[in-house]
Amino acid sequence: MKGRLPKEGELVVCKIVKINPHSAVAHLVEYDVDGLIHVSEVASRWVRDIREFVKENQYVVCFVLEAKPNVISLSLKKVHREDAVRKLNEFKRERRSEKLLEMAGKSLGKTLEQTKNEIGQLVIEEFGSYTKLFELALKSPELLKSKGLSEKWIKAIVDIAKKNFEEKTYEVRGILKLVSYEPDGVEFIKKVLLKAKQKGFDVHYISAPKYMLIGKGKNYKEVENKVRAIAEEITKEFKRYGEASFELEK
Incomplete structure (x- = not known):
């Protein structure tokens, strides 16, 4: 570049x-x-x-x-620390994806330089990154053809993707503190935590009054935003019954 x-x-x-x-x-x-x-x-x-x-x-x-x-x-x-972690993870995955692209080219008798000269610019313009190319090769290989890649390149890329590429799952954790002095406070806690579970989040009891809230997904920032959003929803609702706070785990 x-x-x-x-x-x-x-x-x-x-x-x-x-x-x-x-x-x-x-x-x-x-x-x-x-x-x-x-x-x-x-x-x-x-x-x-x-x-x-x-x-x-x-x-x-x-x-x-x-x-x-x-x-x-x-x-x-x-x-921010979270952004630095996300960016470095993306960078590492892109470097690994470049190695996979080199392997795909090698299967066609081409060096990495020849591979980049032949399809490198097309890949970046149409997919944005080598990582995205291999993600789509697993999910929607037909899309590669619509973007202008030849059959021989599609086959080489898909074969390498199936053998070597695996999407990373990110996990974002945070601590919920829920304190209620109401007689049926435990029921209130169960009620608000059930809302998180129904939306696909994991919730684990640590020790009173702490609960671990966990979100998982393929995009770190998206997962973090979803965890923050459900935590805000829970704490806002629970404050009608007691004290509530949330802190993202660093």
């Missing part, structure tokens, strides 16, 4: 390549360009030594503050 620039506000995977007294040079792996993290953008608190937060050759997720041909300004402190 040499020559392309990220968008302002985008989250990007970076490798720390050099540390200066008041900044760190980070290589944007997905764009093959370098950016700069100023010491003021490393952490929300005062930073005495930037090396306490980043090391050379470390992979981190950064927020793009500014992206111009001559300067790319990055921030670490603007990235």
